[in-house]
Amino acid sequence: MDQTSTSTAALKPKDYKSDTKPVWCPGCGDFSVLSAFTKAMAAMQLDPERVVVISGIGCSSRIPAYLNVYGFHAVHGRALPVGIGLKITRPDLTVMVAGGDGDGFSIGGNHFMQACRRNVDMTYVVMDNQVYGMTKGQASPTTEPDWERGKLTPHGTRINPFYPLVIALASGANFIARASSNDPNGAARVITEAVQHPGFSFVQILSPCITFRPEQRDWKKIVHPAPVVATADPAVAARRLMTDDNFFIGTLFKGERVPFTPEFEPRAESAHELETAFRMSA
Amino acid sequence: MDQTSTSTAALKPKDYKSDTKPVWCPGCGDFSVLSAFTKAMAAMQLDPERVVVISGIGCSSRIPAYLNVYGFHAVHGRALPVGIGLKITRPDLTVMVAGGDGDGFSIGGNHFMQACRRNVDMTYVVMDNQVYGMTKGQASPTTEPDWERGKLTPHGTRINPFYPLVIALASGANFIARASSNDPNGAARVITEAVQHPGFSFVQILSPCITFRPEQRDWKKIVHPAPVVATADPAVAARRLMTDDNFFIGTLFKGERVPFTPEFEPRAESAHELETAFRMSA
């Protein structure tokens, strides 16, 4: 997937980076995700002006401004509908949505599920750190139920975690993968695959919050490659998820579900004809 | 499950009915659901004043006022959080939430998923007619993608339907069943089981909208009992759902997931002690 073109005009990963300095804590996993994005874009040689990255609110959701593409930093939890509205009306663009686990699975949980169902051709990347980084350390839907350092859940959340890949599959996403910020090149490859696959692609990237979940530094020791290649059969994918330890890395599912692609080609001329329905033919 | 007590004080189904006349169209499936509710309550001999039925907005969501129990007719899509707040603070009550497929799976989709995760001891009954009845015939999340009579989706929704049982299982509901309004006694038995099972119980009741989906009258010919008994193993349940034709009737899953039961016993006395943390011990 690495960029092999020798053309002098070839864009490098750094050409996709903006000059804005990230606000992230030194060591935050999101830096690597940012570099995975730029590598993937370079691998695909996307025209920066034809790419739009949309996000909600959170540390991770700051990513659009750090890229040299078009971006929309929307409100908390609503990035997916913004992306859907854009992609439906501008099918010529590469639309990517990025954000955190709180943004995507808590306040934005419904849009996530419905976006999987709608299966518009776009890519959704969630930088999962199992915590609310931006608001300084509360539990998120992916947090383990017994994590007792969440500031609003002193005894742990004591509720079932949210399994993003399971919900994505059950709802109808057409591409499902997990990556790790510890391996930006691998993550870049997965993002590339996701963008290139038709329909709604979902990529969970494990991206440690070293400030509020310092123990996540150990993730690099835990993650391991998925043992098998991606399947196109939802039933097979579902069975694999039953034994998921939440740390396998790789592409789980590449489906053949038909993307939602309404015809959209605004024609100005015919607006006048609409009047005829109202005219009284005396 | 029928009420076997011979005590003269025994409550009959009609004792759970209020005097308010339903607004439903003659022939609407929801009438049978109402009767399933009253039968189930009578079967359990619940004290009417210790039962609360909470709903959102929709034809189906009108049900609380037709019952002689406490009720809350809340806003569209938010009945589950109302129920959760109530049950957590009043564990002594039997809390049931009821509503439609639009209310529960479209605008309320996130609360549905999160309520399954939280697994509070309550019962959620969705009267599924695969349409928005109240607003006169738009597609809902459970509508078939090729139904072309939805007034906002003239070519069909062309998106993946929402599979309520799948999402319930994936999210952590502790009891999952499907019933049919064509068999109110069967539905009453399922509701009874659901209420009696600890944790969050989800019951989908197929309840035809004879006005906007008259073809659903045929459901009575299509539904068929589930071939096997309920399992406590999520993996087994998941496998069964893979071959679900959406019309088997019965209890799919009775889990052993631990309900969310925070201690809640307000003590007035100790409020004063909280001050000590602020006092400057000079």
Place this chain on the structure above:
Amino acid sequence: MEEHKDRASSSISIALIGSGGAGVMTAGSMLLEAAGRAGLFGIMTRSAGPQIRGGEAAAMLRLATFPVESHDNEFDILLAIDWLNADRFRAEIPLGTQSLIIGETDAEPPQAFTDSGARTLELPLKQIARETDGGRENMVVLGVVCSLIGLPLEPLHQVLESLLKRKGQAAIDSSVACVDSGAAHTGKHQGSYQLSLSSEKQCDLWNISGNEAAGLGAIRGGVRFVAAYPITPATELLEWMAPALEQVGGILVQAEDELASVNQLIGASFGGTPSLTATSGPGLALMTESIGLAVASETPIVVVDVMRGGPSTGIPTKSEQSDLNIAIYGLHGDAPHLVLAPMSVADCLFTTQWAIHLAEKLQTAAIVLSDQNLGQTRAIIERPADVAFVSGRSIQETPMEGYQRYAVGGNGVSPMALPGTAGCQYTADGLEHAPSGIPSSRAEDHRQQLDKRRDKLVNHDYGDHWALIEGEGEFAVITWGSSLAPVREARAMLLSDGIDIRIIAPRLLLPVQPERMQQALAGVTGALVVEQSHGAQFFHYLQAFYPQKFEFMSMAQPGPLPIRPEQVVADIKTRGKY
């Protein structure tokens, strides 16, 4: 509005009621259409009991020789196919001693109606219908009404023919027979409510509802993307647009909720497509956070709120003007935006189109406050003019070194680069930002951007469209939206007593127009504020932004009943004005 000398013969009000399946709505629609074909103006509104389907219903019509926008003080004719639960409509169908109540033979009209002192007439509707094979009472009723008001049967026959075509010739024939037979049964009452039909036919009349008109205005204004979630009474606007948009190469997406729909608009608009949604109070409430995002990120969107009774779920099927507050003030933070209100069925077209034009031009969010009364009223109107307002967004079309999306200066509108434009990449943001779009919490950036977003709206010249101003009196009635219609009728009533009042009805509610209002109020010494809300929201809004030397007086009446012209007249007279 043309002034009409002889109210009796220039406007007739008719209510048709019946229980489930009686077909009064069909009859009402046919009557309206026939009247239109005969060159009359008219309106029809509907009312129904709580039953979802099949309950009692009322079709309320007013037919007139001049454009009408609201119901009259009383109904002239009340015709019931049956009286089951009919008294439910009592308050909506005021009668007088000159009114005529018609019902089935031997079926006593409810006392609630006869108490008015109206005359009654019994007709064997059922029997007449039965005389025709496949005959139906609602068709008989149509004939009766035509005969009473002197409407020729020919246009009605045409209507039956075109509307029943699908059902075959037999259906048409039997309906025509029923109509004719009904018309023949009115005896001495024939023509007793004769409308003076003009001989020259109005040649360019439309039969349209406010919701449809708003939808057409949206498309004319350039809207090509709609995302929405159904809600009464806005749904028909969306249902009309879904196929209509396709005809012009646009699309409507049914979203999972209002949070999704408004954000889909923002995405589509960011990509350059003028976008709109329609909702009602509860949906608007859910959208406010993201409307704020549209304001802060300067992304044009239009939200039509077809108001219904509030608060909370309220009274979904009835009209009220009680979402004024949330529309004006409902966004958190200082979020200047546009609020507009159509004042008639026809004006739904103009105002919606204008709203799109303004939102696009000023790169902000516009809220259009329609209401159930305007939206669901079906009216025969003169063909509205095709105004030139189309979206005209300021676009940065070419690459630009150091492009700043939120550049300050000038009139505050900074050219927007659309994705696809090389060299202008930027990130739109709802966080406060520097001119580049980069988040900033500096006081200076905040101040500059707050000024920018306010000034671009305040400095725009909205022209005379900002309000409708009529009359010359020293006493003003200030009103808005659908309350204008009864106020105009009240003015006509007062004029016939030789009294002129001045009417001021702002179409543009935000940004406020203090200078224009001052001019409109020149010479005014007292003003009554008429609105359909309980909290006198419009009255307080006027005090907040247009304080005057004189004190405003308030006539605020909540829904569900419409304001009647004579109430306005009475209110003015009670206060000792005239």
Place this chain on the structure above:
Amino acid sequence: MEEHKDRASSSISIALIGSGGAGVMTAGSMLLEAAGRAGLFGIMTRSAGPQIRGGEAAAMLRLATFPVESHDNEFDILLAIDWLNADRFRAEIPLGTQSLIIGETDAEPPQAFTDSGARTLELPLKQIARETDGGRENMVVLGVVCSLIGLPLEPLHQVLESLLKRKGQAAIDSSVACVDSGAAHTGKHQGSYQLSLSSEKQCDLWNISGNEAAGLGAIRGGVRFVAAYPITPATELLEWMAPALEQVGGILVQAEDELASVNQLIGASFGGTPSLTATSGPGLALMTESIGLAVASETPIVVVDVMRGGPSTGIPTKSEQSDLNIAIYGLHGDAPHLVLAPMSVADCLFTTQWAIHLAEKLQTAAIVLSDQNLGQTRAIIERPADVAFVSGRSIQETPMEGYQRYAVGGNGVSPMALPGTAGCQYTADGLEHAPSGIPSSRAEDHRQQLDKRRDKLVNHDYGDHWALIEGEGEFAVITWGSSLAPVREARAMLLSDGIDIRIIAPRLLLPVQPERMQQALAGVTGALVVEQSHGAQFFHYLQAFYPQKFEFMSMAQPGPLPIRPEQVVADIKTRGKY
């Protein structure tokens, strides 16, 4: 507020800045605590760069011999551990010629600061720290400040001992050594900003933030259920309450979003448990639909909005009073509710407690408008009185034949039956309803219930708590919330020139209190409205509901910078008042 003759020796303002890890926040907190133990009053606020963690930060303190609520016009001492990105804080830390800038030897202070004409002092902070094993500059800084302002070192030693206990004796010893050493290095500057410490110690002082105070008020008022979703700057309120609630047998639930949290409150309150949530602008916007449900269904709930810069995501970490509009007018339909605003850190306790009392008593929704400035300021205050306001909901405790949940009549408050009460089963409804609770769209029912919901609020006697009124002048300054503090200081400044102004600061913003306001304004001939918003929201609110013969003047300044007392004085003088 006691009037203080000699401002210089009665209040000292100190800013400590440093880049990531320098520990200025810790030092600031310790200084505040030590000052409190020495019997001083004080406040501390924080500011930080955009970095999530580890960026530059500033601790801004004001210590005084009288209760202080806001920052002064200038800072007396600016002390930097390093100057990395320090100029970012320039606007927040105004200096004058009498100020002293202290920094590391040979590290030039940024021109942005020295331009003020302030004197500078270089100290070898690093070297002093290094002289002690494990020594840190921030501890040295503490000693320097104590020496400059003449604060005895003993209370500081105590603070170090109790706060560093967990870290062991070595840590305590090295910190004490650094402090002492720092104090010994001020040379001729020692005591140059001497605070006149009173000999009698204030014996009942608290160290508390506004967010904590609001949390405590909630619990005192009877709140036992909180459901919430984190958001800056309200999160600390919730974080304090989570364990505190458990101590009193209550619970806090972290919900999936604000839609869920507000509806969980409604459920809990329906069951009889007083319930509260805290949020900020974006969250409040999401809640308005359901707050309307609480109003319509007459279910008491309290929502604390800790305001931040708007619109949209805005400036999450900075204060602004720009959610007034959405709080007052943000619900769709006519939805009368309560809006209250605390005016100081201490008042966060009283006002929140009162809000709960009122919401419970009047069975409605209350919105409490705190702000970042109040919520995140940590202050040394006098122990607040323990007022008697506790929830006192009118409950239908016994079975009752024909119980009507929404019975009309009386004072409008109808007893609420809680689930479990036999014979009183009813369904609460957000649809308009008859007194029984059954949905109704009848005009009469709508009118009755609208009246009921309004009248129960309007007719309640809120007593003198409705506002703070101070001074006697003919010129009034009307203000609210955290803007009161600088206004009060401005009054003190004017008083020392022999000028008295009248201050009116409503704590109860809704329902409006026209008679009380009229009384408060008796004899006033002009009024300046001071607020921290761009759109002059409070000014327009006053015009809307309290119109006067004289015209209000507006001084509206958006965030993020606080309003300074001298700005208020200057504004009054510029307008030719005095």
